[in-house]
Amino acid sequence: MQxxxxxxxxxxxxxxxxxxxxxxxxxxxxxLEDEIKIAKEANENFEDASNELILTxxxxxxxxxxxxxxxVAKDEVxxxxxxxxQTTTKHLEKLxxxxxxxxxxxxxxxxxxxxxxxxxxxxEED
Amino acid sequence: MGASSSPPQSSSEVVAxxxxxxxxxxxxxxxxxxxxxxxxVNSTLAFLQERLQQYKVVEMKLLAQQRDLQAKIPxxxxxxxxVATLQAKDSDEALLTDFEVSEGIYARARIENSNSVCLxxxxxxxxxxxxxxxxxxxxxxxxxxxxxxxxxxxxxxxxRDQVTITQVTIARVYNWxxxxxxxxxxxxxxxx
Numbered sequence: 001m002q003x004x005x006x007x008x009x010x011x012x013x014x015x016x017x018x019x020x021x022x023x024x025x026x027x028x029x030x031x032l033e034d035e036i037k038i039a040k041e042a043n044e045n046f047e048d049a050s051n052e053l054i055l056t057x058x059x060x061x062x063x064x065x066x067x068x069x070x071x072v073a074k075d076e077v078x079x080x081x082x083x084x085x086q087t088t089t090k091h092l093e094k095l096x097x098x099x100x101x102x103x104x105x106x107x108x109x110x111x112x113x114x115x116x117x118x119x120x121x122x123x124e125e126d
Numbered sequence: 127m128g129a130s131s132s133p134p135q136s137s138s139e140v141v142a143x144x145x146x147x148x149x150x151x152x153x154x155x156x157x158x159x160x161x162x163x164x165x166x167v168n169s170t171l172a173f174l175q176e177r178l179q180q181y182k183v184v185e186m187k188l189l190a191q192q193r194d195l196q197a198k199i200p201x202x203x204x205x206x207x208x209v210a211t212l213q214a215k216d217s218d219e220a221l222l223t224d225f226e227v228s229e230g231i232y233a234r235a236r237i238e239n240s241n242s243v244c245l246x247x248x249x250x251x252x253x254x255x256x257x258x259x260x261x262x263x264x265x266x267x268x269x270x271x272x273x274x275x276x277x278x279x280x281x282x283x284x285x286r287d288q289v290t291i292t293q294v295t296i297a298r299v300y301n302w303x304x305x306x307x308x309x310x311x312x313x314x315x316x317x318x
Binding site for chain 2: 011012013016019020023024027062065066067068069070071
């Protein structure tokens with residue numbers, strides 16, 4: 001986000017706070033996009049894992065708990081994976097909701113700031 | 127419930143500094159600011175640029191701390207997971223696990239039923255705790271780490287706000303200077 005041009009528009013403390021808020025929201029948006037990507041990958045991994053589980057005919061599966069692989073019965077592994085999937089899906093939903101509300105707030109702020117400063121301000125991603 | 131279009135914080139609260147980070151003073155009027163500083167435009171711009179660099183240095187430090195905390199939290203959660211698993215096991219047979227001895231090399235271990243675990247406290251110290259005490263200790267550590275992370279994130283937000291204010295001030299001082307030169311040029315070409 002940079003400013004350009006030699007205009008004389010006054011910048012009030014209120015405007016500065018809007019600009020600050022926009023900056024904060026933009027940063028949070030990038031962090032959220034990274035977190036969403038990680039959560040989506042985790043869900044995909046759980047999917048693959050439970051598919052593999054259905055195909056395997058072994059009764060005992062080595063399941064990663066902490067940093068070691070514990071020998072766990074297949075049924076328990078299925079339950080654990082399902083629980084982890086549910087947790088991740090809920091987390092993903094929360095992240096998506098937050099992302100939407102941030103995008104809405106940023107659109108509002110863009111309207112206000114472009115309204116006052118027009119070409120003197122650049123709020124786009126470079 | 128839509129996005130609010132009112133100012134984000136009460137304008138009567140202005141923080142002078144936060145945890146050692148000086149706040150950037152907001153400039154109402156560029157000319158008054160330059161007079162107050164008693165510097166010409168170029169010196170002012172240099173001063174503001176230097177402030178910006180200092181902020182960037184602090185930001186790097188805080189980001190590194192944030193990365194450390196963000197790595198620590200999943201570690202503690204993994205430990206809690208393991209302790210919970212050991213506690214939940216109620217059958218008499220031992221738990222078989224494959225653990226990493228070295229990169230790519232794993233060995234099998236039998237973990238007998240036990241009510242206690244050993245926790246690594248750092249500084250080459252490891253203590254034995256009962257499973258309940260271990261869970262309590264790890265929970266505490268987890269909550270402390272999460273609380274520290276929250277404070278750190280708030281610090282970073284404050285810092286980024288000061289960076290934004292400084293950047294806007296630099297742009298305004300520069301624009302004011304450009305405007306002054308144009309006005310001077312226009313009036314001098316009128317006289318000649």
